[in-house]
Amino acid sequence: MSDVxxxxxxxxxxxxxxxxxxxxxxxQTITVDKPVIALCRCGGSTNKPFCDGTHSKxxxxxxxxxxxxxxxxxxxxxx
Numbered sequence: 001m002s003d004v005x006x007x008x009x010x011x012x013x014x015x016x017x018x019x020x021x022x023x024x025x026x027x028q029t030i031t032v033d034k035p036v037i038a039l040c041r042c043g044g045s046t047n048k049p050f051c052d053g054t055h056s057k058x059x060x061x062x063x064x065x066x067x068x069x070x071x072x073x074x075x076x077x078x079x
Contacts, residue, residue, distance in 0.1 A: 008041075010065075011055060011060055011062050012041070012060075013040055015036060015038050016037050017035065017036045018035070019035075022037075037050060040052070041055065041062065042054060042060035
């Protein structure tokens with residue numbers, strides 16, 4: 001088993017650590033000279049697929065936070 005880990009940061013990027021191979025949609029290997037990278041989850045990065053911190057500026061909420069907010073709003077409107 002490899003020693004790669006992918007951590008989902010709350011309302012932030014996917015953090016990839018360990019020896020990994022990064023391949024784009026055309027099958028080309030992207031050279032990454034870092035042992036840790038952060039991949040954009042919010043869609044707002046100007047350096048896609050890598051995170052540039054835009055998520056914190058645009059108020060990105062990961063799916064788990066968005067679902068909780070929607071459920072709370074639904075419960076409040078049902079009352």
